[in-house]
Amino acid sequence: MLDDGDAAANRDKAAKLRLSGAGLHFPSLPSxxxxxxxxxxxxxxxxxxxxxxxxxxxxxxxxxxxxxxxxxxxxxxxxxxxxxxxxxxxxxxxxxxxxxxxxxxxxxxxxxxxxxxxxxxxxxxxxxxxxxxxxxxxxxxxxxxxxxxxxxxxxxxxxxxxxxxxxxxxxxxxxxxxxxxxxxxxxxxxxxxxxxxxxxxxxxxxxxFAQPLPPRPQIMNPPAEHTPLEARYIQKLLDAYREEWGEGTNTLERVAENEDAQDHLNRQREAFYSAESLRVFARDATPEGHFEAVLDDIHAIVVEVARGRHPSALERLQAVLVTAGQVVLTETILAKQVRPLDRKGVCHHLANDDRLTWRQGGKA
Structure with missing residues (x-):
């Protein structure tokens, strides 16, 4: 079981993780x-x-x-x-x-x-x-x-x-x-x-004077150790794993012993930090509110899926992740920088903020 911690206070700490990868470039506009x-x-x-x-x-x-x-x-x-x-x-x-x-x-x-x-x-x-x-x-x-x-x-x-x-x-x-x-x-x-x-x-x-954004780093690598920033969304994943694979996956240590659960968790963490790199990029390169607009666009669509009937929490999550990849984002200077992996990660950011949850009967 993870301690929730103070996610907001740890955002900037997590944002200092190493950034790497090629940037995206767009044609320059008149000065x-x-x-x-x-x-x-x-x-x-x-x-x-x-x-x-x-x-x-x-x-x-x-x-x-x-x-x-x-x-x-x-x-x-x-x-x-x-x-x-x-x-x-x-x-x-x-x-x-x-x-x-x-x-x-x-x-x-x-x-x-x-x-x-x-x-x-x-x-x-x-x-x-x-x-x-x-x-x-x-x-x-x-x-x-x-x-x-x-x-x-x-x-x-x-x-x-x-x-x-x-x-x-x-x-x-x-x-x-x-x-x-x-x-x-x-x-x-x-x-x-x-x-x-x-x-x-x-x-x-x-x-x-909308100008092309500077190159965006492609990925923010998940740290080996889980941070307090991840506490809430990972706890929700553990709840889904326990429902899917039993009590043997109710802690991170026990998830590591289940190949399917560990593989799934690794993919979700990669997605979360991809979206986190987008958040940090937006914070430094765009006016306030652009990343939040992406969160709101995706939430407005996937929340309907999350509140629908699903056989299990994990299948609810999978349906939400698939839908997130199909959401048409509002055209902003940040929208062109949003990648498929970011969209999956945004769902976990929304889970972190308690705007989405995966267990049946939980708050969506």
Missing amino acids: PKKQVFAYDPNEFEEFVEEWVPALNTRYARVERHGGTGDHGVDVAAYLTPQAMEGEWHNYQCKHYGDALTWSKAAPEIRKLFASVVQKRYTLPSRYIFAAPIIGRSLVKQFARPSDTRARFLEELTSTKDTAITSLSSAERESVASLAQSTDFSMFEPVAMDEMLELHKTTRHWADR
Whole structure:
């Protein structure tokens, strides 16, 4: 009889077993940067909306305003519950086929000041231009806030931009006055590499930029000695063996004396550790929950078999193992890595968690 032990506490200990074998390889996908370059303006705004909360700034709320009639606000980040009536930052998303330059940024700045004068919102404390490519000349321009303000004011007197020409004379004077009193260091560009690095820390990264998984080791060899991690599922196997072969197989020591039982046990342990290697791989290479999704997919189907009528516990187990090999898994980045032996092992992981059992009348 095995002592159950604390399986959860021993998972990581068991996971340190030697991994070996060839990995599986899949064709590479375009890099995240290339994928962003291929976005349409709407997709790029969604990407920025996902990225903004990852910044160090503690925002009370982040909202996307992009679209017709946004008055120059694509993604607004509020530092207080008062939203645009309190301090806030504006993230302006500009997705072009080429670099963002001053000629494309200046109209957005004019739209900003015009909207503030028209009391559509208050002046943000920061205005960040987000674009796949930021022109070097624009970076240099924003690095000189005083010169940028002077250039803006000079162009303001002759612009034909309808954001300004549609204003009354008094409003145009207010725009010039507001710009004159504004510290233009509030305007800044953000590099795409910086955005991607921070986006990696969000829960959206794996869904948006699904990349091929690293090679997965083929097998995790069962240790010679049974570990506490195995206690529950092996005890359930012993219960099935005792029903099949009698009391002479009610302990591991006595199973070793029965060739059929020992051979069966060895195969189940190989399957269990194959699935355990999948769990460790998923833990290290995929977002949280992918291995659990495999468990849930297989359980949803095999539990019906487990709860059906069978001549013996061992035949119930065999029927479940066969069915597990036929389950269609939900398509995830991990699903392609699941092998037939993993599926058998998953059934024993489910038994470990008391979601499956083999003896008649036991909890399935």
